[in-house]
Amino acid sequence: MIANDLNVGAPRSRIDGPAKVTGQATYAAEFPATDLTHGYIVSSAIAKGTIADIDTSEAEALAGVLKVFTHENRPRTAWFSSNYEDQVGPPGKPFQPLYDDSILYSGQPIALVVAETFEIARQAAALVRVRYVAAVHITDLEAARSDAYEPPTKRSGMAPPSSRGDAQKAFSEAPLRVSQEYAIAAEYHNPMEPHATTVVWNAEGNIVVHDKTQGVLNSQAYVANVFGLSKKNVRVISPFVGGGFGSGLRPQHQLFLAVMASLDLKRSVRLELTRPQMFSHVHRPETINMLSLGADADGRLTSVQHHAVAATSHFEDHQEVVVSWSGLLYKVANASFQHDLAKLDIYTPGDMRAPGAPLGVFALESAMDELAVAANIDPVELRLRNYAEDDQNTGKAHTSKELRACYSQGAERFGWSQRNPVPGSMREGHELIGWGMASGVWEAYVFKTSARATLLPDGKLEISCATSDIGTGTYTILAQIAADGLGVAMDAVIVKLGDTDLPEAPVQGGSWTAASAGAAVSAACETLRQNVLKAAAKMPGSPLAKAGIDDIAFAGGRVSLKDDQSKSVALAAVAMSVDAPLYAEEVVKPGLIKNLRTSSFTHSAVFVEVRVDDELGVIRITRIVNAVAAGRILNPKTARSQIIGGVVWGIGMALHEEAMTDHRVGRIMNRSLAEYHVPVNADVQGIEVIFVDETDSQVSPLGVKGLGEIGIVGTAAAIANAIHHATGKRIRSLPITIDKLLG
């Protein structure tokens, strides 16, 4: 519980704003170190095979080169594959850089040059001569899908729900049927900050690692396990992360390589991936959905069958939640699910913003749009007819679900009632106008998280937690919670994050940080209030000597008697009165009983207007209304930005993003920001965000559900549906590029 609510729920500017707008925020590749060396990675030119010969002599002869690391001279690291596992990796054997002569995918790091300067390392990398023996590779999901298999070991929490009823029979008997394939291209996270690690080495044998990571503790444990170090000798400090979106959840190969080189050379090392090298690791898997809906003549669903095939690597079985949403979102008695994988000669895919959800929901919500057309029912009305009050997959009740309000408020704001349902019927000049909509859904989680609240001697309040702020606004919402918890001004709160010396937190992802870290900070502040009262009561002549915790209030930087506010003590005076700073540390855990009995999800309804040039096929998105139900909104200002960001990602998924592989060489050809298109400013306009009221006392201690993912989930489907409404063309593979529209 928060004592006050001056800041929580109010639009507050980011407390890390001044550092970020002045260039003072320091990212992984920007930390200084004495005698710093620079690394540069040599990447494999083939997709599969072996290294027959790797000649580093020319590179090593270059003045300023310290060493070229390859599989032939790699320092010894942990023997067992399990030592390379991390907190969030999927089943399988994690990739080990420079392990042996095998080439597993194009772009694989095969050598690391370390030199006195970045430029020398880069030049030397070009002088490493490699002779390969190539083997036959497969990088085309279409070619591999016939060998798709159900992953024998399920990634924790990712198994599809049990099938129910007889979906096949119900489908065959249904008067209305939709059965189609919906595909999504492989996407790369491309955070603006390339992956980078600076290892600061010192003679005492300790290293401080500045890693681009969404979980400093995950990086620390990985380094300790792989290199046989004690965790106390590995401190990871990453206060700012230049975008994550999931790419910083697992330790990436630059972390391994930089630490390996630093320990071997006994020097500090900086290693930054180039933008093309950012296409050599984690990405969203190319996924094909086979989705069948059966419905009665009124559009009420009788059958849902969702079967997905996603790409994975030969060494790990990456899994995410793709198909579950189709059984969850609508009331349907018969449902079947299957999530298969097909192995390709690629690096293991991984979690990317709302992993799985926008892929499965694109299929489901496109199919629902097709059903609406077939049944001649308004798309919103169709969804209301099939509205599910309970979690259809488990039968559990929702702790809250205000999706109806999302539909109604979103539709109202958008002006949906003015829509002419006939495709191609709305036009302005040479542009066809299309209005489409879709639902979005994401699970709301709480994970075990600790936080500490300390009253500093100067009366300021310090909050610390190992979680990160990848741009999500974590610094700010924790400051708001703490300020209200102790009744101080926000500028009297100092928040420290992203450091393994701070109280434990899970990786930042899945939209769980605000609910989890927020609750931990709130709990720590609650305990600190009691500690402050105890200390205040002991002060000479204290007016609070006999007060209990319920008798006092914290406000304006003072603690006072509720009944007589003139009797008060300044927090700064309490802080001065004690020998050691007052602090409290608390841990918040997921409610196990709550999770057995109830389900919690965020929901959204997305409404989109597109304009399509009737001759050129150029698509412009002119308006998007995203109505979100996500429990309590801690900070409407940063919350709105989170949703806008998710919507922009949905635009990228719908219209732009696609890693294009030349399957003859098994290599991604558009490995740059010029050719792998992400939305730019000119692509984005008219986004409106609505937060519908949703009170939920059960989902998490603060009633928070989280916002990082929900913005993207329904957006791509809504755009595709709008394009169909504009043009009459149903494009079932993302991105929807002009060639598909004109083809």
Added chain:
Amino acid sequence: MTIATATENATTAVSFVLNGSKVVAKVRPWTVLLDLLREELALTGTKKGCDHGQCGACTVLIDGRRINACLQLAVMQEGREITTIEGLSQDGKLHPLQQAFIDHDAFQCGYCTPGQICSGVALIAEGHAGSHEEIREMMSGNICRCGAYPNIVDAIAEVASLAGAPSAPVSRMQGVSP
């Protein structure tokens, strides 16, 4: 033909004004301005996002013009006046556009932000921030992967409107024919 290698010690002294102070730097011919700023001069506010002029994260002001520092060799900077994000605030007071970025929540992770702000400052000075549409178009060389675009446009539009009539481009540009 002799091909220079990155290990040769031949350096050239270049002098320029950086954030209001004169700098004399001994640079190798292949050193890029972005790396000079980040690695040698400890000005890491200018970001490396692609190193190929594709993302705009390294945008700085050279003689008032917005330029990708990754596409500028350090030796080319003789006599120029360079402003980086670290030089925009004066006496601890934020530049109006820096403040507007905070007020409008025009960033999330913050990595593209220095480049966005430098681009925005020059855009306003050039008189190219006349409408939201113009700002969107002219700011499309600065990628923001967090998707803060609507707020970036709002921040620039606000400062542009406060700045009133667009000021003339800086003198150096007058010699440049279209």
